[in-house]
Amino acid sequence: MEASTAQVNELERRIDLSVAIADLEQEMEPRLKRMGRNLKMPGFRPGKVPFSIVKQQYGSEARQEVLSEKLDQAFGAAVTAQNLRVAGYPSLEPKANDSTTHLEFTAIFEVYPEITLGDLSAAEIERPTLEVGEKEIDNTLEILRKQRVRYENAERGAAKEDRVVIDFCGKKDGVAFDGGTASDYPFVLGQGMMLPAFEEAIEGCQAGESKTFDLTFPEDYQAKDLAGQTVQFEITVKQVQAPRLPEIDADFAKMMGVADGDVAKMRNEVTTNLQREVKRRIEARIKEQAMDALLKANTLAVPGALVNVEINRLMESARNDMAQRGMKVKDFPLQAAWFADQAKRRVSLGLLLAEIVKTAKIEAKPEQVQELLKDMAASYEQPEEFIKWYNSQPQQLASVEGLVLENNVVDWVLGQAKVTDKVVALDDLMQGPGQAA
Known part of the structure; x- marks a missing residue:
C-alpha cells in the first residue's frame, strides 16, 4: 500500500492511495474459505460447498471487504505519519489508471483547524446583578396569580x-x-x-x-x-x-403545591425558586457574552463535516420536539439551511472551548461536579435520589462534567476580559435569553 498527500485549502486534504491487486487476491482466498466453513447451500452439506462456487457467489463481496480494509489501513497510516487530525469521514474516489498491478483512489477529507487563541483583553462583558427583595417576590406572585x-x-x-x-x-x-x-x-x-x-x-x-x-x-x-x-x-x-384573579390565601397556596395551605411557606418556596431562576438567568447572560467574546476574538475555519453532523443533530432534536408537541413532523419538512448558522456557531465554540481547556489546563473538579448536581437537584422532591442516580450513570455524569468545564471556561474568559457589574430589573432579566448557545 502506498499513499501521497496534497493540501487543497486550509482544511481540505487529498491523499492518493494505492493498493496492490496481488495483496487483494492473496487475502481473498483465506477469507472465502472462512466464509465457506459456515455456508449453507441447497444440495450441499453445511461447510462442504465447493470453493469455486463460494468464490463465484461471494467473490465480489469478499473483494470489496478486503479492499475497504486495505484502504482504511493505508489512510490511517498516512494521516498518522503526518499527524493529521481528521474531522469527519473521508470520501473515496477511484482514480482512472492503466496499471495492471495496482488500484488507485483519492481520499478527500477535512482536518481540524490549527487554533491560536485571540486576545480577549479588549472584550467588554456586563455582569448583571439583582438582589431578590420583597418587590421582586410580590411581582412574581402577581404573575402566578395571572397565570391562574x-x-x-x-x-x-x-x-x-x-x-x-x-x-x-x-x-x-x-x-x-x-x-x-x-x-x-x-x-x-x-x-x-x-x-x-x-x-x-x-x-x-x-x-x-x-x-x-x-x-x-x-x-x-x-x-x-x-x-x-x-x-x-x-x-x-x-x-x-x-x-x-385568585386571592393569595390558603387555597392559592395549595394550588402552588403547599399541601397544608401555609401562605408563609408558599412565599418562602417562591422566594427560593425565584432566587434559583435569577441565578440561572444571570449565569446564562454572562455565558452568552463570554461565548460572543470568544467568537469575536477568534476567526477560524470550521470543518464542513462537523457542521453537517451538528445540523443533523439539531434537525433531529427539532423533530423530536415537534413530535412531543403533537405535531406531524412529516407534514413539516425541515430544511438544513435553517440550522446552518446555529450549527456553525456551536461547532466553532466547541473547537474554541476544547483549545482553551487544553492550553489553560482547565478541568472539572469532582467537588465542582457534585456542587452543580446539588444545584440541579434542588428543585426535585428527593434531591438525594437525584444525585445518587446521576452518580451511578457514567454517561449522565459526563454531561454534568461537561457543563462544569464550560462554566470554568467562562470564568477563564471573565479573567481575561473587562467585566463591569450592571444592576438589572427582574422583568428585563426574565425577558432575556434563558440559556447560551
Whole structure:
C-alpha cells in the first residue's frame, strides 16, 4: 500500500492511495474459505460447498471487504505519519489508471483547524446583578396569580384584560378575503393577539353588540396582498368576560403545591425558586457574552463535516420536539439551511472551548461536579435520589462534567476580559435569553 498527500485549502486534504491487486487476491482466498466453513447451500452439506462456487457467489463481496480494509489501513497510516487530525469521514474516489498491478483512489477529507487563541483583553462583558427583595417576590406572585386567572361574564363594555368571544368577517372591496373570517373566536384584549386598531374597535362593546368599521393594515403586514390596504370588518361580540384573579390565601397556596395551605411557606418556596431562576438567568447572560467574546476574538475555519453532523443533530432534536408537541413532523419538512448558522456557531465554540481547556489546563473538579448536581437537584422532591442516580450513570455524569468545564471556561474568559457589574430589573432579566448557545 502506498499513499501521497496534497493540501487543497486550509482544511481540505487529498491523499492518493494505492493498493496492490496481488495483496487483494492473496487475502481473498483465506477469507472465502472462512466464509465457506459456515455456508449453507441447497444440495450441499453445511461447510462442504465447493470453493469455486463460494468464490463465484461471494467473490465480489469478499473483494470489496478486503479492499475497504486495505484502504482504511493505508489512510490511517498516512494521516498518522503526518499527524493529521481528521474531522469527519473521508470520501473515496477511484482514480482512472492503466496499471495492471495496482488500484488507485483519492481520499478527500477535512482536518481540524490549527487554533491560536485571540486576545480577549479588549472584550467588554456586563455582569448583571439583582438582589431578590420583597418587590421582586410580590411581582412574581402577581404573575402566578395571572397565570391562574378565571373569567366571569361581565354586563358591561369590553375593556383591556377582558376575554372576548367574537364572530368577524373582513372584506376588501366588498369581498371576503382569506383568513379574515372566524366564528366564536376567543382572545384577551391587550395581549397583542390582534392588531391594535382591531382591539380598539372592540373596546367598549357589550355582549350581543355588532359593529362595522374600517381597518388599514400596516405596510409591513405579513400577508403582502393586504399590507397597507384598507378593509372593512363586521364583528359581533358574543361574550365579554372580566378577569378574576385568585386571592393569595390558603387555597392559592395549595394550588402552588403547599399541601397544608401555609401562605408563609408558599412565599418562602417562591422566594427560593425565584432566587434559583435569577441565578440561572444571570449565569446564562454572562455565558452568552463570554461565548460572543470568544467568537469575536477568534476567526477560524470550521470543518464542513462537523457542521453537517451538528445540523443533523439539531434537525433531529427539532423533530423530536415537534413530535412531543403533537405535531406531524412529516407534514413539516425541515430544511438544513435553517440550522446552518446555529450549527456553525456551536461547532466553532466547541473547537474554541476544547483549545482553551487544553492550553489553560482547565478541568472539572469532582467537588465542582457534585456542587452543580446539588444545584440541579434542588428543585426535585428527593434531591438525594437525584444525585445518587446521576452518580451511578457514567454517561449522565459526563454531561454534568461537561457543563462544569464550560462554566470554568467562562470564568477563564471573565479573567481575561473587562467585566463591569450592571444592576438589572427582574422583568428585563426574565425577558432575556434563558440559556447560551
